[in-house]
Amino acid sequence: MTKSPSPSAPAAPDLRIVEQRVYRGPNIWNYEQAIHLVVDLGVLEDYPSNTLPGFTDRLIEWLPGLQNHVCSRGKAGGFIERLREGTWVGHISEHLALQLQNEASHDLRRGKTRAVRGTPGHYNVIYAYVDERVGLAAGELAVRMINAGVAADESFDFETELDDFLRLAQRTAFGPSTSAILEEAVARDIPFIRLNNASLVQLGQGVHAQRIRATMTSKTGALAVDIAGDKSLTNTLLSSAGLPVPLSDTVRTEDGAVMVAKSIGYPVVVKPLDGNHGRGVGINLRNEAEVRAHFPVAAEQSRRAIMVVESFITGNDYRCLIVGGKMQAIAERVPAHVIGDGNHTVQELVEITNADPRRGVGHEKVLTRIALTEGSEALVRNQGFAMDDVPPEGTMVKLALTGNMSTGGISVDRTFDAHPENVEIAEEAARLIGLDVAGIDFICPDISAPVRETGGAICEVNAAPGFRMHTHPTVGEPQYIAKPVVDLLFPPGTPSRVPIVAVTGTNGKTTTSRMIAHIMKGLGHQVGMTSTDGIVIDERLVKRADASGPKSARMVLQNPRVDFAVMEVARGGILREGLGYDRNDVAVVTNVSADHLGLRGIDTLEQLAAVKRVVVEAVPRNGFAVLNADDPNVRDMRRHCSGSIVYFSMQPPGSPERQFIDTRLRRGGRAVVLEPTDRGEMIVIKHGRRSMQLAWTHLLPSTFGGAARFNIANAMAAAGAAFAVDVPLHDIRQGLRTFATNYYLSPGRLNMLDVKGISVVVDYCHNPAGMRALGEFVDNYATQKEASVDNARISRIGVIGGTGDRRDDDLAELGAVAARYFDVIVVREDDNPRGRPRGESAEHVLRGINECIAAGEARTRHVDTVLAEVDAVRHAMVLANPGDLVIAAVDKHARVLAELEEMSNSAYAGSRADEERTGDPDLDPVELNEAAAVSAEEARSDYTDLEPETAEPEELLPQT
Known part of the structure; x- marks a missing residue:
């Protein structure tokens, strides 16, 4: 569409990048990794490309490859048509960033541009990348190109800028050997993680992981590398085995x-x-x-x-590549040289040779440019020529003595020409040295004749041999030698991935994750789990932080002990970096409610659901999504899942939700439902017409006799996930029966303890939906307890606080909901006010409580404000009498539980220094506070709502 501008200012080089973001996995914009730029067009918002004289021609002159972009027209040249008809520079920057990466040999085509909702002139530019540093540099150069195209800038030299960009790409790119192995791995669906800025790469995940550094692998022995690096020792060992050596x-x-x-x-x-x-x-x-x-x-x-x-052995130079003890390729290496044509000097012939587009700097391309040195000039003189002499036609002038590709040599594939005896000698040499991947250098007159007869010999055995001469020979057919290397690391049929269960939702995701991990642990798995409390490997907390983001997920997948991964996935991590891995076998979505709204451009439940459904979109065709059928926003995620669906519902038979599930069951679907009976509610797993009873809800420890309805839902979600990965019914039942909400299995989530006759529950409730569920638990549990002690009245005391980065009305709603369930409320605040003045969050919570009281809807009869969290819990305990119920909804649960542990000690005085206290060492407040301080910065890195945002996505649409 062509825009008819009515500019208020002349066109100017006004385009700038407002924000950059790197998605390292599936994200709200795409199924794969992508760069996200927010750009401000400035006055160029009024100037589409057809109103900028010479702009389109200038871009085509700089990057002719733009003519191959199809854009929305679906044909080559479609983007050029858009440029001439008129399109905005935000969209143009997307195409330039992609083409610049293509110039660096990164084959990329995916991108999209969308306006930022509510901010005129700002656009979201999303495009694919291979290396994030190159991708970001491409976006920055694209912006400079557009500004220079709008108004001529003498300081902008495109050729220089492009050379600098290509050198960056060359520095950060994998070498040809590493690239060949990774291409083969990707073709086999083997995931990889780059571990440094060079060539150290992990193939596979968790317990299946293998590592490579160029062509050195996890199976390459350090002793073998040392031997190969000692040419004298190598010669001695080969000679002692009767192999021909000089x-x-x-x-x-x-x-x-x-x-x-x-x-x-x-x-x-x-x-x-x-x-x-x-x-x-x-x-x-x-x-x-x-x-x-x-x-x-x-x-x-x-x-x-x-x-x-x-x-000195006379003959040609041959490199034999041995992988796993078998010969895979042979290349004849010809030293760098030029062939005289009778017209050009040696210097000119070198320049002509280097002009070959296949030649580049270092390992940038399949051939290396010939570099003239004092040694090469001396060699030319020894052959009777000067650099400015014209060699006769057909005369070969050597410029190097050795045939290495890195000095400008060329290679000729001779894989199928070698004599079997020579192949046997090369294989024996690799076995003697002990290398899994070895380069055996032969010098002999002809590799097709036995070297023992022609006088050839092995002159070197090389560890980590380069693949370039075999994968990209100058003459002959390329050999696909990465296949046997990957076969060596992952024999056919060997797994490379660990099962990944991703759990997201507004409430319940941490407990659900822990339940799933507990079930899998019972089966003997070493489970790696991320959660808001930290990273847990095989039930050991290895990092204390908010670890529900993509960085933590990658840490789990790099751990060599993990054979099953459970990832708690937070909304913030998805918005900041994506998932951090390419796919999950099972996605669990517990619910979507009004929390974190108003942050990062997410203002509605529908938009929040679109963020959380990224885990559902990351399910492959053979995977499963476990969805809460009682939540319409979650239920609708089924349309975005490539795999199968397991629904769970707490609604009774005959309800609309159950009718929805029954329809799916008749088609062979799966579900976890509640069946009411005379003895209580039974969790039942259904698969088509089959119905399998799992457990009575009141017998599961985590439900407190059925009072904690939200934990019934969490248990059903966990059961659905376990059923999806083929866990036997007995093991699911056993896992749920042995999972309790004590501090050691579920820290900070409905932990109950008795403190001198007072029942205290510590929980992480922090939003209205969670408070509503917690309040229902308080009602149910208090009713049970009152009935058990001759209808005695139990006071319900709540310690509550809202998170500072929530909206004012959300904080007030939290207070209003709490006022309906508690007799006494103590309002507190988190240590981190999240940008608010101290006390402001508490004021909004207090406002909601007072409004509920004024409306006559509150149970609350007394309210206090004590901002410090531990002090607030102490105050609540002072207000409580034996038999009362105290609910402490806190942020730093470890610190609070340590304080309660001290209170339960008969010698507790409440004023002793932390270092003098006794109690459970796992709840030691000094240690916990120190650990919290150390990991505070790390926690912030995985918590995404601390920085102000300048622009947000206009829409959250299904990826295409």
């Missing part, structure tokens, strides 16, 4: 090199004992003078100042 010895001095050379007989080779890539190698040295001249060159490349002097 005569050699090691020396430390120039005189020693001359002495060995005379003993062996000229010509000789002098090279560093611990060298690589052909650096410092001098070959065909024919006399003492040449040996002495080359010795300092070799010494400069040696770390240990030890040189090898060996007999």
Whole structure:
């Protein structure tokens, strides 16, 4: 669509980036990783591309590849049509960022641009990336290009900018060997995680993980690498096994090199004992003078100042690649050279050769540019030419003595030409050294003839050999050698992934995650779990922090003990970085209620549900989503799931929710439901026509005799997830029967303890929906307790507080809901007020309580405000009498439980220093406070609502 602008100011280079975000997994915009820029068009909001003279032609001149972009037209050239008809520069920056990455050999096509709702001139620009540093740099360069295209800028030199960008891409890119292995891994659906800025990569997840660094693998022995790095020792071992090797010895001095050379007989080779890539190698040295001249060159490349002097073997240079003891490829390496044409000088021939688009800097491309050095010029002189001489047509002028690709050499594939005896020798050499991946260097007249007859020999055995000469030979067919390497790490049929269960929702996700982890632990799994309390590996807390974000998920998947992962997924982490992994086998959504609204552009329940359904969209076709059928926003997520659905519902038979489920069951679906009986409610798992009784709700410890209705729902969700991963019914039942809400299995979630006759419950309730559920529990539990003690009246005392980053009305609603359930309320605040002045959050909670009292709807008869959390709990305990019920809805539950532990001690005085207190060492307040201080910054990194936002997504649509 063409816009008819009515500009209020002349066009100016006004485009700027307001915000950058990197999604490292499925996210609200796309199923895969993406870069998200928020850009401000400024006055360019009034200037679509067709109103900017010369703008389109300038972009095409800079990046001709834009002509291949289809855009919304579905055909090549579609984006150029959009440019000429008129489109906005936010959309243009998306295409430029993609094309710039394509210039760096990153094959990318996915992107979208959407206006930021409520902020004119601001746009969300989303595009794919391979390396996040390159992706971000592409977005920044795209903005500079647009501004320079709008108004000529003499300081902007596109060629220089592009060269700088490509050099960045080359520095951050994987080398050709690593890339080949990763491409094969991706083709087999093996996930990978880059562990550093170089080539250290983890393939697979958890207990199945293997690591590679270039072509060195987890199975490569350190001793074998050491042996291969010692050329003298390698020679000795191969010779002792009867394999053909040159005569050699090691020396430390120039005189020693001359002495060995005379003993062996000229010509000789002098090279560093611990060298690589052909650096410092001098070959065909024919006399003492040449040996002495080359010795300092070799010494400069040696770390240990030890040189090898060996007999010179005449012939061609062949590299045999051995993987897992079997020959996989052979390449003939031809040193860097030029061929005379009778018209150009040697210097000009080098320039012509380097102009080959296949040649680049270092390992950037399949061939390396030839670099002229003093050594290469000396070699040319030895062949009777100067650099400005014109060699006769057909004359080969060598520019290097060794055939390494890194010095500009070329390769010829000779995999199927090798004589079987030579193949056997190469394989035996790799086995002798002990390398799983080895490069065996042969020097012989012809690899197709037995080297024992032609006089050839093995001159080197290399650990971590490069693959480039085999995957991209200059002449011949490429060999797909990454396959046997991946076969070595993951034999066919070997798993590479651990099952991942992702749990999200407004309330109940932490308890549900713990229930699932407890069930799987009972089956013998070593479960890695993330939650708002930290990272737990095999029931051991390894990191105390809010760990419900993507960074924590990656930490779990990197742990070599984990064979099953349960991820609590928070809304904030999804908005900031995505999921942090590519997919989850099971997604559990407990509910969606009004919490965190008004933050990061999420203002409605529908938008919040769209964020949380990312875990459902990340379910593969063979996976499951466990959805709360009683919540319409959750129930509607079924339309976004590629896999199967397991519903759970607490509604009785005949209700609309149960009718919805019954319809699905008739089609073979799965569900977890409640069936009322004379003896109580029974949790039942249904699969098509099959109906399997699981457990009585009142016999599950976590439900407190059925009083905690929300834990019944959590147990049903956990049962659905376990059933989806084929856990036997008995083990699901046993897991739920043995899961209790004590501090050791479920810290901070409905932990009940007796403090001198007062029943105290510690919970993390912090929003109106959670308070409503907690209030219902208080009603049910107090009623049970009153009935058991001759109808005695039990006072209900609540300690409540709202989170400072919630809306004013949300805080007031929290207070109003609490006022309906508690006789006495003590209003507190979190330690972190989240940007509010101290006491402001409490004032809004208090306002809601007073409004409820004024409306005559409150049970509350007394309200106090004590801002400090521990002080508020102490105050509530002073107000309580034996037999009363105190509900402490707190933020730092460990600190509060430590205080309550002290109170239960008969010697408690309430005023002793923390270091003097006694009690459970796991609840030691000093240790807990120190740990909290250490991890505060880490906790903030996974909590996403602390920074002000400048722009938010306009819409949260299903990804396409």
